[in-house]
Amino acid sequence: MTAPRIAACPRCGTSTRLDPQNVWRPFCSERCKLIDLGDWMSGRYALPVTEDPENEPGPEHDRDADR
Numbered sequence: 001m002t003a004p005r006i007a008a009c010p011r012c013g014t015s016t017r018l019d020p021q022n023v024w025r026p027f028c029s030e031r032c033k034l035i036d037l038g039d040w041m042s043g044r045y046a047l048p049v050t051e052d053p054e055n056e057p058g059p060e061h062d063r064d065a066d067r
């Protein structure tokens with residue numbers, strides 16, 4: 001009998017089985033898989049990591065965005 005392979009869900013860190021019975025592997029659930037997929041869809045990971053140091057908006061750049 002083989003022990004199930006356990007890994008942390010890349011999304012939430014929950015211990016997750018990596019066996020074929022877990023159709024959402026390496027995620028723990030459909031929810032985490034969809035959330036991760038959503039991040040990719042939104043282009044979050046597709047953005048270039050290069051930043052312009054002379055035009056850094058800062059964390060509050062949209063504070064006074066057109067309201």
Ligand SMILES: [Zn+2]
Binds near residue numbers: 010011013032
């Ligand atoms: Zn998860």
